Amino acid sequence: MIYLDNQATTPTDPRVLDAMLPWFARDFGNPHSAEHAMGRHAADAVEAARAEIAALIGADPRDIVLTSGATESNNLAIKGAARFAAAGPRRRIITLATEHKCVLESVRDLAAENFEPCILPVGRDGLLDLDRLKDALRTPTLLVSVMAVNNETGVRQNLAAIAGLVHEAGALLHSDIAQAAGKLKFDVENPRISLASISGHKIYGPKGIGALYVRRRPRVRLSPLFSGGGQERGLRPGTIPAPLAVGLGEACRIAAAEMGEDEARIAALRARFLERLGVPVVVNGAAGLPGCLSLRFPGARALDLIAACPTLCVSTGSACTSADIAPSHVLTAMGLSAADAAATLRVGIGRFTSPSDIDAAASLLAAAAHIPAEA
C-alpha cells in the first residue's frame, strides 16, 4: 500500500508512539488528580507537551488550550468568540468559501444566533482578493477566519496582509493552521493572530487531540462549547487525555526540529512525482504547501483513477467529504467546473513518503490515466 493522503491524516511517527507508550502503561494517572503523585506526574507531562506545542508556533504555553482536534478547536474559536461577544455590536463573521467544512458550518450556524455570516469568494488560484476583504470589513466585524494552508489544494493565503486589514478593522483573526503547523514556519506574533487551530493527527501525532491557541495579550475572550469540570481555564472541560497530549507535544517537538529538512525532501519528491508522471496534468491553485498537490487529469475521472489503483491511497479531496458525490466545494469555489473538479486528485506527500513510493505512484497513475474514461 502506498500512502499519499497525508492531508487526510498522517501516520503516527514511531518516535511519537514511543513517547506515548509509558503513558499507556505505568503512568496512567488523571492529570487533574493534583492530590497524589501519579496525578501530578501526568499533569507535569501535559504541561511539558503544552510547552512544545506553544514553542512550535511562537506562543506562550498559557495560550494553549487542549482540545479533541482541529474541528473542535475551530468550533471553539468561532462559536466561542461569537457567543462571548453575543451582546456586543459586531455581528459579522467573515470566512472564505474554501475553508474546511467545520469552519464553514460553524460560521453558518451562527446565523441562528443573530450573527451575519459573510463567505468571501477566492480567485482561480485559490487566493483571497484583499480588496474583497477590505470591502467586507466595512461592516463592523467580530471575527475573520482564514486557514493558513488549504487542505485540498495546499494554497497558502497571504496571512500577513490579511492580518493587517483585520486588525485595522478591530476584528479578531482566527486561522485554521491544521495543515500548516509543523510544515511551514508559523509564528502567532508575525503576523499577529488571535486564535489558531492545531490538529495532532495532521502532524504525525495521534488522532483525538488538538489545540487552540488563544491570545492572552490582548486577551481574546471565548465562551466554552460545553461546560463541566473547569479544566483548561474553563474553556474546555473534560479529562485531558495525557497520553494523546504527550503525543502531540512530541509531534510538535519533532516538527519544530525537522521542519526544514522535511519540507526540502517533500518538495523534491513533489518535483520528482510531477516529472515521472509523464501525462498532461494541471496543478490547481497557487503555489503553497509542497506536500499537497491538487492535480487535474484532463479527460479522466478521479474516481476511475482511484479504482484503477487499489494499492494507492490518494483522495478526491477532504476525507470528511470523501463519500460525497457532490464536487469539492473548494475546487468549485476556485471556479473549476464540476467536470474539472471530478477530474482532480489530491496527492499528499509526507514525512514517510519514499522516492520509490513516488515512482510507483507516478507509474500507477500514469497507466490509469491512459485508460480512456468510461462514458
Added chain:
Amino acid sequence: MIYLDANATEPLRPAARQAAIAAMELAGNPASIHAAGRQARRVLEDARTRIAAALGGEPEGLVFTSGGTEANALAIAGLGHGRRILCGATEHAAVLEAAPGAPRIPVDRDGALDLGALDTLLAQGGPALVCVMLANNETGVIAAMPEIARLCRQHGALLHVDAVQAAGRMTIDMAALGADSLALSGHKIGGPKGAGALLLARGRDIEAPLIAGGGQERGRRGGTPSLPAIAGFAAALHEAQNPAPSLAPLRDAAEAAAIAAGALVCGAGPRLPNTSSLALPGVRADGQVIALDLAGIAVSAGAACSSGKVARSHVLDAMGLPYAACAIRVSLPWNATSAHIDAFAAAYATMAARMRRQAA
C-alpha cells in the same frame, strides 16, 4: 505507589493498550475511501458495534465523543432542547454545569434519589429532560433507575443517564434501564483517555451537534474520531464485562479496616463494588489525602476535575451528611489486590490515629 483512585481514571487494561497501539499504527482516516481509510473505518465501526451491543443499544445510536463530559453536554444540549432540565443533586459537575440553574432532585442520607420529589418536580411544568447518574462517582451509590424511568415516562419526560462510573463495573442494559441516552467514558473503564460516547435509544436523536463540521458520526459530532482511544475503549469494555473476580470483597475489607480506625461509610443501598466514601469526622479530607499520598497510597477527596481546588463534596452536602469536608474517596481499580488493601488498611489506621490525635 498503590493506586486507589480508579474513579478518577482506571489503569489502562492490557487489551485496551494493545488495541490502541494497533490503531495508532493504522495510517488511514476513517472517512477516507481508500484501503487505508477503509481499514480505519472497520476499526471504528467494529468498536461502535461492540460497545453498543455490550450496553444493550444499537450501533446507529452511538455517537463517539472526546469523553464523558462532552457526552453529557451533548445529551443535555441535544435532547434537552425546548425541555426543562432536572438534575439529581449528586450529579457530576459535567452535568450540573451543563445545565446551570436546573432544579436539583434531592437525595436522601443514603444517596438515593427522592422519587416523591422527582414526581412533584415533573408534575410542575412542561416536558422535561431528567439527568440522573447510574452510579455516583464519590459514593458508588446506584440509582433506582427503572423506577426513575417509569416516573419520567408517566410525565412525558426524557431520561439521560450518566453511566460514566457504572459502565464496566455493573451490567448495563439500556432498554431495561429505560434510558433515552447514556453517557460513557473510555478511561473510566480502563480504556485510553480521549474517547467517550453518547448512546441514544432507538428513535432518539440530538437536536444539533456541539461540534459541527465534516459530517462524521452521522452529523452528530464533527471531527476525525480518536481512533486509538476508541479502539481501546471497546477492548476495555469487553474485558471489563468478561467475568472478572468481583472487587466487592476487597472493598468490604478496606471499609472494615477504615471503620475499625474510626471511619464512617457514606452512602448505602446498592453500590458499585469498588467505591467507598470514607468520612473521618473532624479531620479535613485534604490532610487525609496528603498523609496517605506520603504513605504511598493514591486516593482523592472527591472528583478529580475539581480536586485541584480541594472543595467540599457537593455530593455529601446533598445527602445531608455533615462530612462534606472530611471524607475521602477510595476507589479500587480493576487490578486491585488484597496486598493493596492490606497496605491501605495499615496506612489508613496510622493516618487516622495521628490525625485524630492532632484534631483532638
